[in-house]
Amino acid sequence: MRRESPVVEVTLPTGATAWLVTRYDDAQRALSDPRFSKAVMPAGGVNYRALVPESVERALNRHMLATDPPDHTRLRRLVAGPFAPRRVAAMRPWIEQIAERLLDGVSGAVEVDLLDAYAAPLPIQVICELLGIPVEDQTTFRGWVNAILAGPMNVAEWPPAVMALLDYIRGLLVAKRQDPGDDLLSALITARDEGDRLTDDELTSMVYLLLIAGHETTTNLIANGMLLLLSEPARWERVVAEPELLPGVVEECLRYEGPVQTATFRTTLEPVELGGHLIPAGATVLVSLSSANRDADRFPDPDRLVLDRPATPNLAFGHGIHYCLGAPLARLEGQVAFAALARRFPGMRLAVPLDQLSWRPSVLIRGLAALPVTLNGTRQP
Template sequence: MRCPVREVAVGSGGHVGYLVTGYAEARQALADPRLSKDTAAFFAGKASNRRLHSAVAQTMLATDPPRHTRLRALVTKAFTTGAVARLRPFIARTADALLDRWPAEGRVDAVAGLALQLPVIVICELLGVPEAERAAVRRWSADLFADGRPDVIDAASHGLAEYMAALIASKRKQPGDALLDRLITARDGEDRLSEDELVSLACLLLIAGHETTADFIGTALLSILRRPAEMARLRAHPADIPKLLDELLRHASPVSTATFRYATQPVSLGGTDIPAGAPVQVAIGAANRDPARYPEPESLMAERDAAGHLAFGHGIHRCLGAPLARAEADIALCAVLARFPHLRLAVAAEELTWRRTRLVRGLESLPVLVR
């Protein structure tokens, strides 16, 4: 029997929350203003032994309007379709430079050698993070998703927030024209950002600007490699890759579960009554494979119209970096297929390992043979 919304245990204290797995119900939940993302309000007064840095714990993703509206407006212009179009030449050069390092024959890890590096380089370039410091930034970001390791997550949150605060201080002394410099101007010139908001936005843009995109590029390439006929078709018709991205995003959503929400008042969802105060988890990956919305959901169908998938979320919190993520995936897949006509998996797909992370889903590695 289909159960799109169900009660689940939350933590070890006997508390309950609600898990949303149906597509229609997930779409409703993601846009329902009664489901708040204000984590500070929810956890106020609750005892906790966590020491997550506030700049990471209380990002724009953990706010409601009107604060969310104000913060989002400050960064939206950097991720419009037009702004991303101007970035495409840089993204293409970066992808080519990474693929230049791949051997002419033999084995290479497509995750470490492309999927992880491309989005990191692009978002660091956009923000103005110096090249020598990007490895540390990438490590902190990865550690923030260390499932079952609260000590590692908390330490990484402090490492990243303290680094961003220091980078902001450095940019005040030597201003540039990166996105982070423009946010500093908004803080210091127009006084529209508090210092905490500025550091928090910098952390969020860095994390959200590459983590899920890296996971998606890896899983998308795997999906194509497992289908040689489709890979041959795309190699012959690379213009079809942008059309396939929606189906790839639906089929292998890099976000498995949306970030925290809770009911500020009673909500009826999918025939289930959710009381005020209850946490609500929206399972993006499950919703994107709801057979009521997508027939034969386990199959990757190039001809399927997957528009409306929830991989980028829905409503006012829909991922503002979606155009950038799509451009990076499009460019990366086109470049790999064009440059390596004999590319194939180096191991059986069943032998691949997946990252054990919170919220997102991605490969640990993707060994391929280039010839």
């Protein structure tokens, strides 16, 4: 498809049509061209915002992934500080402590679901710590997040999940106003930029985004990456023997089997020529990050996982002004997660054949339903 139809009109599960972009150069352009708007709702199909009350809709529509400049510029500036690479690097010790504590909890087991026991709770605990959210609430919002991310595959459960999560966030904000702490949530409540402050809807929407994006993509990064490494034991053995490879290993896993399949919807503000096709104004555009990251014109031998592949930027976290703010944190969590597993469980193997693993249904997200492993055993035939 990348060579013959790099930009093609497709039908989504909702019945709506969209233009799918599959080639790296075209994807990079679409992600950075201001004529592809994030603030305009796509036409046709299911209008998710119409499925919830107006007060809820407003709180879904005021964060960085749903705005264009100048609103996007202002919102991103207000929250960018804690996610700067230098600030993120300083988080390594306590992320390592979280990883070790989680692995202590499974150290006596023979077989575990690595997704449920480690890949999901690690980033959830990190984002809870960062935002100042009680970590015991993680199981409360994890189910809501899964329903929300299923999107077009799960229309019936989407509205109640959204409303429940937003009610939870509003309760958190009330508590933080009464008893602020040394955390990002308290800082956002009082955030000012040249006298500017986040409105209540912007604040709720921003926490909504940070809570979902702050753990879901990293959960998939860890689980998908471990699946790649364990699916051929020699790969895992090399990581165990050469932990210095881990920054590049994380990057290659992001490229090869990234946590996000397509970037969130964009809408053309005017007719745009892309990849030899004229996309009309008002069209929905989906950029396939997973396809772009397998483009042979960008990556030699793209369908092979190369643990020491020379560094080449990929699109796993997007591109342009909407590039994922939390990318440095997600990369660090991936490195810490893999390193701790390699150190504690060098004999880890998949507990089931590959064909028994399944992926969660989603247009946007690439995530496993479960990842059963034996901690110090042999792989099942």
